[in-house]
Amino acid sequence: MGIALGAGLAVSIAGLGGGVGMGVAGGKAIEAIARQPEVGGDVRTLMFITFAFIETLTIYGLLIAFMLVSKM
Amino acid sequence: MIFGMWDGVYFYLGPIPVDHLIVTQWVIVAAIGLIAFFATRNMQLCPKGLQNGFEMLIVWTYDFFTQLMDKEHVAKKYAPLLSTFFLFILFSNYSGLIPGAAHIQGFQPPTSNWNVTVTLALITVLAVQSSGFAEHGFHYLGHFVSPNPLMLPLNLLEEITHPLSLTVRLFGNIFGEEMIIAYMLFLVPFLIPSALMCLSVLLGAIQAIVFTILSASYIATATGEGH
Numbered sequence: 001m002g003i004a005l006g007a008g009l010a011v012s013i014a015g016l017g018g019g020v021g022m023g024v025a026g027g028k029a030i031e032a033i034a035r036q037p038e039v040g041g042d043v044r045t046l047m048f049i050t051f052a053f054i055e056t057l058t059i060y061g062l063l064i065a066f067m068l069v070s071k072m
Numbered sequence: 073m074i075f076g077m078w079d080g081v082y083f084y085l086g087p088i089p090v091d092h093l094i095v096t097q098w099v100i101v102a103a104i105g106l107i108a109f110f111a112t113r114n115m116q117l118c119p120k121g122l123q124n125g126f127e128m129l130i131v132w133t134y135d136f137f138t139q140l141m142d143k144e145h146v147a148k149k150y151a152p153l154l155s156t157f158f159l160f161i162l163f164s165n166y167s168g169l170i171p172g173a174a175h176i177q178g179f180q181p182p183t184s185n186w187n188v189t190v191t192l193a194l195i196t197v198l199a200v201q202s203s204g205f206a207e208h209g210f211h212y213l214g215h216f217v218s219p220n221p222l223m224l225p226l227n228l229l230e231e232i233t234h235p236l237s238l239t240v241r242l243f244g245n246i247f248g249e250e251m252i253i254a255y256m257l258f259l260v261p262f263l264i265p266s267a268l269m270c271l272s273v274l275l276g277a278i279q280a281i282v283f284t285i286l287s288a289s290y291i292a293t294a295t296g297e298g299h
Contacts, residue, residue: 045140045285052282056237059244066247 007068014061021054093182100163100182129155140285141292146203150291153199157192158284161242164188165276168250169269183279184247186239193235196287200234204294212294234290238283245279 029047033040081089111122119127133155137147161183168181182188204212216227249272256265 048278048282049285049289052241052286053237055245056241059241059248062244062248063240 003068003072007065007072010061010068011058011065014058018054018058018061022051025050025054092179093185093188096167096179097164097182097188100160100167104159104163133158137288140288141295143207143295146207146291146295150199150203150288153195154284154288157196157287158280161192161280161283162277165246165279166273168246169272169276180250181246183242184250186243189239189243190235192242192283193238196238196290197231197235199287200290200294203291207295238286242279242283245275249275 025047029043029050032043081091082095083090107122108126111126115123134147134151137151137154138144141147141150164181164183166181168184170179204215217224218227249268253265253268253272256268
């Protein structure tokens with residue numbers, strides 16, 4: 001019971017933070033592209049790298065959840 | 073078989089157990105090799121068909137890495153490795169989308185296992201360090217104490233977290249996606265999982281691109297000016 005709750009909380013809290021961060025980063029990137037469409041390629045590359053870094057933190061939460069579930 | 077650890081060992085090559093993941097990777101390598109062979113079998117000056125696609129891929133990756141790394145000779149040197157990473161990870165991710173693959177045991181994408189992604193990340197580490205030494209000689213060691221020697225532990229930690237995050241990102245994404253599709257197939261056997269599988273086509277490509285771009289940017293920081 002406790003382990004299941006912990007696994008759920010691990011992935012949901014990690015997802016919450018990652019979602020907020022990705023929303024801010026993606027919104028700003030779209031703003032930048034809308035203002036200056038000629039740098040779209042560069043901004044897109046940087047956006048993907050940023051997304052990858054943010055996403056890693058969420059994936060760490062997912063990993064902990066998997067570990068907890070496998071202990072159950 | 074949580075963590076994708078179905079240890080179906082087919083046979084032993086000396087002390088090395090050959091399991092389903094290794095066989096899947098052999099098949100993927102053979103598939104890429106065959107496609108490349110047929111694309112370049114009788115090359116023409118005016119490319120068409122498969123040769124055209126491959127030439128587009130190569131030109132695109134060369135331009136992209138040159139833009140990312142600022143140094144053309146470094147980009148030329150490492151573009152083959154990075155393009156191979158891209159193709160291999162793309163094919164591995166997509167190998168889980170073959171119809172019926174979810175129902176056959178041992179028919180999972182190789183990138184949904186720790187060991188494969190650790191290996192890929194370690195190849196990146198080797199490439200990053202050797203590229204740094206090749207570019208700067210022993211001055212490269214200076215970047216570990218770059219602002220001042222107090223930063224040495226942090227710099228060393230960074231060298232460890234790079235492969236760790238590469239490993240965990242690829243593994244977690246692909247394994248999580250596979251698990252979600254498996255649970256969806258268990259809950260709703262028809263139609264609904266196909267939407268998730270469409271999403272995972274996109275996700276597999278993005279993960280392959282992200283792994284390649286991050287490896288390229290690590291090589292770019294190791295070979296760049298500033299240390």
